[in-house]
Amino acid sequence: MATVNIRRDVTDPFYRYKMEKLQSKIEGKGNGIKSVIVNLPSVANSLARPPIYVVKYFGFELGAQTNTGDHDRWIINGAHEATKLQELLDGFITKFVLCKECQNPETDLSISKDQNIIRNCKACGQRTKVDPRLKLSGYILKNPPQKDKKEKKDKKEKKKAKANGEENKEGSNSEEEAGKNGNGHVVPTSNLDQYNAEAGSDDEFTRVINDAAKDISAGDGADAFTIDTSEKAMKERQKNELTSAVEKLTMGGNDEDEEEDGGNGPYDQFAAWFDEQAKELGGVAKVDDIEIYKKLSELGLDRKHKTLQVLAQTLFDENVAKQIGPRAGLLKKLVASDRHEKAFMGGIERLVGKQYPKLISTMPNILLPIYDKEIISEDAILKWGSKANKRYVDTATSKKVKAASEPFLTWLQEADEDDSDEEEEDDE
Template sequence: MSSINICRDNTDPFYRYKMPAIISKIEGRGNGIKTAVVNNSDVARALARPPMYVTKFFGLELGAQTSCNEATDRYMVNGSHDSSKLQDLLDVFIQKFVLCKACKNPETDIVVTKDQMLFRDCKACGKRSPIDIAHKLSGVILKNPPTQGGKKTGSSKKASKRERRKNADADDEDGSDEVGSDDEFTKRINAEASALPQASALAAEDDDNWAIDTSEEAVAARVREVESQVNSLVLGDEDEGDDAYSQLGNWILEQDPKPDNIEVFKKIKELGIENKHRTLQVLAQTLFDSDILKQIDGRAPMLKKLMATENHEKAFLGGTERFVGLEHPELVAAVPKILHKYYNLDLVEEDVIVKWGSRASKKYVDKETSKKVRKAAQPFLTWLEEAEEDSDESDDE
């Protein structure tokens, strides 16, 4: 099933918010003709809205009766309506009832106030966008307010992350390297996969010719320079493949500009460490520079593809701790913003961040540096705790 950007005005192939394209099926004939929205539940789930909202919106916009049966997963609209027409109407629904009006992010909840007003509460920028209460669907929403199944509360967001992790682990057990095979990143990888042997050969040649000057003195100097940059790579307690991690770190750091996501992913596959958690530690230390806050979004598609288990997330935080604490101490004050980026992009789960922030550790840096980084992270950790309390209160209500 093909995936498209939730906000179709955004043509970025790495846009992280995806949904299935609408699939419709015409049933019946004559006056009894109807259109079944075959994947309505999948589309609604991607938008974090109850499936009924989507179907009712179609009916209201088309002036047609609808029927919704969650038990049988059947969502019908009277009349004959092709997929492209429904897709265009879905764009209108997304604009009116999903996207944040301020930042255009689809990660919103529908909030019903005590005075029966409707808002889109954005988890990305914190803004509340009003929903047109005059629209007929607003009346439907007021009568059928969103519940856990149609609203991204703090607890449901964590549940969705756990579900993604569970699916990723299942893929690993099946021997599959692909996670989210419909996304654009995977498509690009598959399209270029046939070129991997040639790319590997070129990479091998590049390893032997690191600079234009290929004299022994120049090569040795270059080796020393690169090794000095990655001397802080901690490779954990696994015995096998240490050289592969060093090769990856050296390869990334010795290129200017740094390689793009596809090149990095192909290199990781070539080295055979795509499933190792220490790979994420190396990436956290080598992919970014002092502009890390601007660079995380662009690297997120690849990082998410590699971030399959809790150990991967812990290693990524460990690499970040070294990157900030030892290599870029001027970024210590930005740790809350960095963690917030990781959290919003679903790179690291809340539970992992909280556990990481609960006590200093000497695993990746010295104890004093570890304390300093965690102390800087406290504003974000406090925000997480308060958000969880609000979520619990909302669930109780």
Template sequence: MASINIGGENAGDAFYRYKMPKLQARIEGRGNGIKTNVVNNAEIAKALERAPDYALKYFGFELGAMVNYDKKSGNSIVNGAHEAGRLSELLEGFIKKFVQCYSCGNPETVIKIKKRSETIELKCKACGAVSEVSPKEKLVGYIIKNPPEDKLSKAEKKVKKAEKERLKGLEDLEKKRRKEEKKKKKEKGEDGANGEDKSPESPEGGGEEDEDEDEEDEDDVEWLADTSEEAMRKRAAEQLSAATAAMVIQGNIEAEAEAARLKAEAEAEAARLAAAEEERLAAEAAEKLAAEQAATDPNVWAVRAMVQAGKGSKAVADALAELPVKGGPAARMHVLYEALFANAGAGAKLTPLVVERKKYLKAAAADPASQLAQLVALEHLLAVELPERSREAPLVLKALYDSDVVAEELILAWFHKATAGGVLEVPAEGGARVREAARPFVEWLEQDTETESDSEEE
């Protein structure tokens, strides 16, 4: 399994010692039951020294999807179809917020929970810095309810072992003292019985009658405790030592029982809250999906479902050509671009998505008319669907150019024809805004063309 450096800023460092497996995702199922299996989530969590469900929950919060982690099998499921590239971007956000030290950037941090203020801190084992994670992050609440397992250091283990041995020693001493005390009482009783006077008329100890009398005398003997000051002080010290040991042992037993009870209650409450949260997220996801489906063009929804199901680029292009849409190639390319990019997340960049899904764009760009139609569809996407992304126009155009989706002369022709977007009813101000953003790339193309012309003339 390929390993990569932890943290995007360290991607190019060949000698970086903190590694993790590259995220692998597999889309399973179809229709409403489609889901994404993060195959190596457990291995990634082990490399990051975080619980496997933390990163998975972060994906769910960011994507608005329900997630499920099976501790026994290690299966990590995110509802819906999500490509590995998108999940890798989210994983990078998780690492920056919940793994890397905010001071030195190393991923050698330990999560510390402050229950009173309901916040969490990252304590760096490399530089010693303590960084507070923003309480606005949804995952903070989940981590507080599901704290990481305490991993004792070697020193802490030694202290705990020494305390256990000390308590065992006290128990052994108490048992030995009781045993010796019992033995002394027994010996003292036997000595008293042997010291009784015998009858002078019976040198051998007398007959049966004398023996009966001796036994009766022994029963009548009362043994008195030593009441001297020194003996009383010694007995008091022994009793105090035994009582102290018993109190320590009993106190530890009660404390452990109370801790176990509180832990069980906390786990039950956390499980209840987690189940309620998952139900809420599932309801929100279903509601969001229904609203999105109702608000989306059926043709766009059909193409998007094919892409999410992992259909080949040729199959998508063939289905696109057969769609019952009016408006010619521009309308069909509008359906394709909206299906591929209109639902991009708030933090996702368009350029990586274009590169990632270029096979669908290339399969649909069979002739110059289709290529020009894609440029008009891109103009509509940036001017109408995603106006806040219009500044990404030069980068997206360069990605299309580098991927051989559209030719250079068609980009120049589209740029200089301000009314090209009219076929898709792109507002004039929106089209002008997109062209102004794309100007640096177009000027670079024109300059490159002039340079090539000069070289050919020479």
């Protein structure tokens, strides 16, 4: 696919910062005409900005409504040619990407304590403000960018160190120590960028899944939450493991996008396939992630947010705390929006609250790998835990699940406040 310089005023063919040319496809007629930006995720990734920021900018500049649809389709109402959108993208790059000092696009965005949007330049080290009068600025303040993986990893390490009372006061831990949690165990790093780039290869897919499958230490005060490993319990788990996937998939959590399909829709087909695979292979844990992803793609379910709710209830049993890690690569591949995150957490809530209520007290142990593997963002976990919700379970059960999660949620919240105080001191 053809590429252009991110700064199109630079004609040097060896300019290192490049992106794909925007591609748009006009669909519909009359009042229903719309423009679909086919390769927006790739372009936005080259700019290190969320695709939603770019499409919202286009909407503000064109005075048109925008939406992403259910299949990650980035849509602008009206007919807009790719050349026009490319020109508008130049404006977005100037205002929200390029460093104001050195004009380098290697920047990221953050929100300061005084609610200013800051471009942090990795090339020259300057921190420059984005014009707060721009319409998109208001949207970004309400929907702040997620922190990059290294920053989130460092932040997590600080939290774990504080929780264990082992934080290095000098802040000069070696690189080796920086890659360990408070218990000395190596914390697996995120492979999301590489995973997305290599997802087309089954061999690479398997490698990434295996990388994500390392054991996660319970740690951080979660030792009290244990699973019965007696022979009787093991036999019971083996029996539960082969429970029909069809039964799991039909349990509550109605979705507004769910279609009446007479029991032969894509989710029913996936359920039947998964149930057959689990029985043939000897358990749900034996069903290969690559085969799951292929089947979801074949049925058109790989982009739907309800799929995350379904998988949360299907892939796991009462060993969920240990099973999440090995499935992290697949789950991260499928989580594409806030709605996906919400659906997954709802599925976990129903799995624990209804299918395995004895696990309610172990919620901190279950939330740890979800957070540690960066499957669901910290903000989404805190938002999920903020109040009871009757969408996936009854209100009383939801309250029990959230109450049991409180130690972990409090740990996240308090550590986040400590980090905010430190950042404020650094800014001063």
